[in-house]
Amino acid sequence: MAVTAKMVKELRDQTGAGMMDCKKALTENDGDMDKAIDWLREKGISKAAKKADRVAAEGLAAIAVEGNKAVIAEINSETDFVAKNDNFKVLINDIATHLLKTNPESVEAALESKMENGQTVSEFLNNAIAKIGEKISLRRFQIVEKTDADAFGSYLHMGGRIGVLTLLEGTTDEEVAKDVAMHAAAVNPRFVSRDEIPAEEVEREREVLKQQALNEGKPEKIVEKMVEGRLGKFFEEISLVDQAFVKDTDQKVGKYVESKGGSVKGFIRYEVGEGMEKREDNFAEEVMSQVKK
Numbered sequence: 001m002a003v004t005a006k007m008v009k010e011l012r013d014q015t016g017a018g019m020m021d022c023k024k025a026l027t028e029n030d031g032d033m034d035k036a037i038d039w040l041r042e043k044g045i046s047k048a049a050k051k052a053d054r055v056a057a058e059g060l061a062a063i064a065v066e067g068n069k070a071v072i073a074e075i076n077s078e079t080d081f082v083a084k085n086d087n088f089k090v091l092i093n094d095i096a097t098h099l100l101k102t103n104p105e106s107v108e109a110a111l112e113s114k115m116e117n118g119q120t121v122s123e124f125l126n127n128a129i130a131k132i133g134e135k136i137s138l139r140r141f142q143i144v145e146k147t148d149a150d151a152f153g154s155y156l157h158m159g160g161r162i163g164v165l166t167l168l169e170g171t172t173d174e175e176v177a178k179d180v181a182m183h184a185a186a187v188n189p190r191f192v193s194r195d196e197i198p199a200e201e202v203e204r205e206r207e208v209l210k211q212q213a214l215n216e217g218k219p220e221k222i223v224e225k226m227v228e229g230r231l232g233k234f235f236e237e238i239s240l241v242d243q244a245f246v247k248d249t250d251q252k253v254g255k256y257v258e259s260k261g262g263s264v265k266g267f268i269r270y271e272v273g274e275g276m277e278k279r280e281d282n283f284a285e286e287v288m289s290q291v292k293k
Helices: 005-015 019-028 033-042 045-050 086-102 107-112 121-132 174-187 199-215 220-238 253-259 283-291
Strands: 058-066 069-077 137-145 151-157 162-169 248-252 263-271
Touching: 005 019, 005 033, 019 033, 058 086, 058 151, 058 162, 069 086, 069 151, 069 162, 069 263, 086 121, 086 137, 107 121, 107 137, 121 137, 137 162, 137 263, 151 174, 162 174, 174 253, 174 263, 199 220, 248 253, 253 263
Parallel strands: none
Antiparallel strands: 058 069, 069 137, 151 162, 162 263
């Protein structure tokens, strides 16, 4: 039976599933609407669609390393209760391992890629949504490669609420790389070095500092020197290698790594839910809503 646009729309209205999923469901079931609905339910797609507009800003970061490749990923859930669940932890590690093996170019490509169990990542997540009852989503990931002369460092704070992956050049000492990852988790730098800071941002900060000094009544002839001194503190706040190392505040992170024969090439820091609007549900209402199901 030929699948028409009207049939696809009808199925979408009934299930909330995406157009392509509805078309596939109808095609797989020769246009039988009831069977198509069951097919979507079995795949967990209809249940996932109903939760698609819900906010999932909790969850965990995961890191997987294999040889000269590493991946850091953030998978979100709606509540931290789910994030603490052992099954959720297995899920995020399975996805991280899959990402490392398949090397997809984007989240969209990752969701369409097939896992070893034959499911796409999207289907895998939909099945988890159907079982757990919460929206679960792959928010972001990044894959990093190194040479045999470099080192990865990984650190997960609070089980994955914050995840950091670092890459050091010129040293294979993974403990040093992990130390830098722990520092980045604690201090939250924005750039590896001051050279990476956009010139416009530096100039904007310089102007702010200049006006601050002038407003303080400082003579113009010494303002420039004051600004440069204060700009150094600005760099220390956002540049990783310029920051005082948390394990030894008498030395900078960059100098610490140099003392071990290496240099910091890069880092990725994920703080779960950063930049997302958090849920503000009433806890008692949340519990009661679960009890009534």
